[in-house]
Amino acid sequence: MFKKALPLIAMLAVVSLVLTACPTAGGPSEILIGINAPMTGDIPKVGEGTKYAAEIAVDEINSAGGLEVGGKKYKIKTIIEDNESTAEGSTAAATKLITQDNVLIMVGAQASKQAIPAGQVANDNECPMISPWSTNPRTTKDRPWVFRGCFLDPFQGPVDAKFAMEELGAKKAAVLYDVASDYPKGLAEEFKKAFETMGGEVVAFETFTTKDKDFSAQLTKIKAAGPDVLFVPQYYDEVPLIVKQARELGITVPILGSDSWGSAELMKLCGDPCKGSFFSTHYAAAGAKGKTKEFIDKYKEKYGYVPDDVGALTYDVMHIAFQAIQDCGKLTGDLKADRKCVRDALAKIKNFDGITGKMTFTEEGDPLKCAVIVKINDAGEFEFYKSACPEGME
């Protein structure tokens, strides 16, 4: 038996040697960008917005013949992986994109619950990653390979507090938030801290748990405390329930929200009760000008609705990625070297002029950028009201 098998084994060995010696095709002809998005799970609308915005950004480049890097044009190809809106799904999706699909750079994940573990994978495998939407500081903390395209909770909280105090003239504030969810809880605490340092008083700090539908007990307490403003840093699917119930219980004070309100779905679910409320966000769609308007028009024409902040941020992040690749100057085909080059280029980006504002990355990989306060006008549109910038920016 061994004698019979010997020539076969020898043949196999020769074939494998020949194959190894074969030169691999000279240099890549396209650039792979991985997108880690929640296409299924709790927040599929976020995944959809990510995908559509990325498609628009890629179309712009590819229809112009591709991205020019070092005198050569490359087509952009995206690979979208669904992270199921879970931590382990996000880890698997990121690992697959980085180690199996060999993407040059990864965009996403979006929510912090997915972006924190995905950032871990990206950092461990030394692949640059930009999360468009994750506002938790830990996503980028101590991770040189991870960047983000939005401001952080410790910035947004004080912005909201300052707005409540100075523009709405509030002395007493009430907060209602989900204690079991990472993002609202963080933001509620940041708001409370900032509001109290500015000399205000938080008269009610009420909580509920994810998937609660009835808030009457908390809202009754809030009403009794007599606040001047109600802060609700919740997601777009919960806000309508809370706002409606608050108005029904006779709470007439202004309601203030955070960037998680800014979904295309909000007004569909909420309707009249939400009109007149304010929230802080990344960009305002109504009355947008220039590049922002171009993007909104393209998106609306192609997919039939006005893009929300996730879409706008993803679009910006895609362009930041393109610019970093361009700044890199040359793609060698050696993935490890190219990833390093793109990361270094990302860290150097200054005053990137995006549709959600100007951005400059800090050493932590977080951008310095302005927040926008939006008012929901009587037509139900998100209208620009005021912008709030970190120190040192206009």
Place this chain on the structure above:
Amino acid sequence: MAQLLRRIKEFLGRIPLLAYLLGFLAATGVEIVAGQAFGLLIGLGGVPAFFGVTAALSRLNMDGGLGGLLLSIPSMLLYIVPALVYDVVIYGLPTLLVGRVLAKPVRWFTSTLPEWLTGLVHMVTLFLSMWVWGGLVGYRLLVVMYIGVNIIMASSLNLINGYMGEFSCGHAGFMAVGAYVSSLLTVWLFTQDDVFGAPVLGAGWSIILFPLILIVGGIAAGIAGLLVAFPSFKTRGDYLAIVTISVNFIIKSAIENIEKIGGPRGFMGMKGVLRTMTSVINVPWLLIWTFIGVLITLVVIHNFVSSTKGKGVVAIREDEIAAELMSVNTRHTKVLAFTISSFFAGVAGGLFAHVLGYINPSTFTIFKSTEALVMVYLGGMGSLTGSVLSAGIFTVAMEALRPLEVWKKVLVWLMLILLMMYRREGIMGGKELTDFISLERLGLRRPAKEVKGYAPAAD
């Protein structure tokens, strides 16, 4: 045709398990040397992650409605052909060739060595092939470890839901206890962390203490299980299901409300622990411990259900009153089985936490428990082989079907419905692998020796 099949079967049957394992190890070697180039040559664009299944499915176009989907089927088929060629050339041929060549030496080897050593050699070979195969693509390694964790989850839940016939739905809760306890300990002891500060012990300790900490996590989960078992085993059936579901919720909410360990923000730093471990000796520690964890779980549960006490567990499933009458201490047996089951769920949680490097209470919801339930019923109640198989199938399917997005869930649950309609007993149906192929045949046990000159005593 029938004769050909018979000859193939005969050919395959002559090769002992160890020769197959060595063959696969050789195949992974071939893949390392030639996989990338061969994959590029036949148009796969490199090494496929899972024999080309994932990449083939991702060729499907899920956006264009039914028309787009149907139109994309040819492109999937076009991918499947080279993928099959790849699988045959890179995996199939080397495995069979090396297996056939080594069949005789392996037979000789296994018949001379003591059985425990043969077993050990099998395990080491299996581990090496996992390591080499997974090491080529980081994604494979992750999925292999997910499978390991799921095997522990499924087989430990099988003890309650399969062997004992009770219905527990809170397995993820015990997993969470194990995950948090072991992560907190490892991060506190071995890494620089915001919450705990500087590492308490030197890096060298991490290697020795890591498995012990996993056990501590398991014990914590076991204690949690014990606390639940005492009051709740006065109830049965649906009521027990409700109790265990609520325990799952209680544990999740409790963790959410403990601000010190991150609350809903989750807890991280476990990757730092692994870095500390690899800085001492650079081997894939987590894969090693997942592998050993799986082995220990299977051996302990198998031995438990084969023991006198464990037979009582099966007796309870058949008829609790009759078991009581036959002197089975049903209450004690139930509590013991539940504690063992929770213990292993805790160990699985500890491994899971270190694989992910980040845990969050919302990871351990009722959905995670449901996954464990699905694996138990898919594999078959009361079959460890079934649990191993279904954990593998389920985990890989969840990964491979990812490109189908929402339809993945439809497909997975549809499969489950079909299974319940046409094969209610699950894949293995309460049988083990050894019911089909004997250990002697696999080469795991020495064939019984014929004793010469032996004649039964005449009386």
